Amino acid sequence: MKPQLQAHIFDAVPESLEPIRSLITSFGSVQGIDKNKIYKLCLAVDEIASNIINYGYPMAGINDGTINVSIDYNDNKLTIVLEDYAVPFDPLRKLLPTPEDLAKPIEEKSIGGLGILIARQSVDAFNYEFTDGKNRNIFVVDTD
Amino acid sequence: MSFSVKTEIYEKYTELILEGALDSSTAPLFSEEVKKIIPQNPDTLVLNVEKLDFMSSAGLRVLIFAKQKLGTTATLFLVRPQEQLVETLKMTGLIFSVNIVDNYPE
Numbered sequence: 001m002k003p004q005l006q007a008h009i010f011d012a013v014p015e016s017l018e019p020i021r022s023l024i025t026s027f028g029s030v031q032g033i034d035k036n037k038i039y040k041l042c043l044a045v046d047e048i049a050s051n052i053i054n055y056g057y058p059m060a061g062i063n064d065g066t067i068n069v070s071i072d073y074n075d076n077k078l079t080i081v082l083e084d085y086a087v088p089f090d091p092l093r094k095l096l097p098t099p100e101d102l103a104k105p106i107e108e109k110s111i112g113g114l115g116i117l118i119a120r121q122s123v124d125a126f127n128y129e130f131t132d133g134k135n136r137n138i139f140v141v142d143t144d
Numbered sequence: 145m146s147f148s149v150k151t152e153i154y155e156k157y158t159e160l161i162l163e164g165a166l167d168s169s170t171a172p173l174f175s176e177e178v179k180k181i182i183p184q185n186p187d188t189l190v191l192n193v194e195k196l197d198f199m200s201s202a203g204l205r206v207l208i209f210a211k212q213k214l215g216t217t218a219t220l221f222l223v224r225p226q227e228q229l230v231e232t233l234k235m236t237g238l239i240f241s242v243n244i245v246d247n248y249p250e
Contacts, residue, residue: 018169021167036228039228040228041198043198046168050200054168074185097236102237103237104237105216105240109237109241114201114204117235117236121235
């Protein structure tokens with residue numbers, strides 16, 4: 001299959017979450033990628049994009065931020081890269097809920113950390129880098 | 145794909161019917177609806193999620209909030225969740241705090 005590359009820019013607002021997911025879903029469907037994998041990829045991207053929108057840009061005092069979404073499909077690997085200019089935030093350094101936390105009854109559950117846990121567990125590889133003043137969150141799904 | 149939530153109050157339980165996509169842009173609608181029913185203190189909260197096609201942690205946080213506000217004696221039922229939603233519940237341990245059923249009343 002020919003390599004495919006696409007790039008799109010979205011306003012960093014909650015209303016962009018659905019169009020970002022739609023973009024990934026239609027791309028995945030055209031490429032014939034398993035629906036369950038696409039759902040999980042959408043979920044992972046949605047969680048990180050939500051953090052950028054709800055915390056990253058507000059903490060940077062920026063109210064007209066953007067999120068660049070690029071999709072690359074090559075060699076049975078679907079890669080999504082989110083780029084933003086919000087405050088540097090490495091989801092890999094965020095303390096995740098421990099198995100003990102997750103086993104707690106719902107009444108004692110703390111509400112934080114679930115999104116990043118979901119993001120990291122829903123793709124085959126998740127990476128983060130901060131370069132040229134940009135956060136780059138990289139999601140990889142193996143499709144073979 | 146948008147989101148809608150509808151509340152139906154019965155004598156023995158309260159049912160919320162959720163449709164569409166529950167993400168951080170639509171979770172506030174779900175949260176508002178939950179806040180409206182909390183004062184009535186239902187023993188049983190039934191969430192019909194058969195037509196809920198997407199749910200992120202923003203939706204899970206509302207579930208946790210609802211259960212925490214309603215207290216330990218209240219029971220939370222999820223009617224016909226799609227498989228991907230069940231996976232998310234498993235991943236986050238919330239699967240142990242909800243009752244998944246095909247119909248309510250069963």
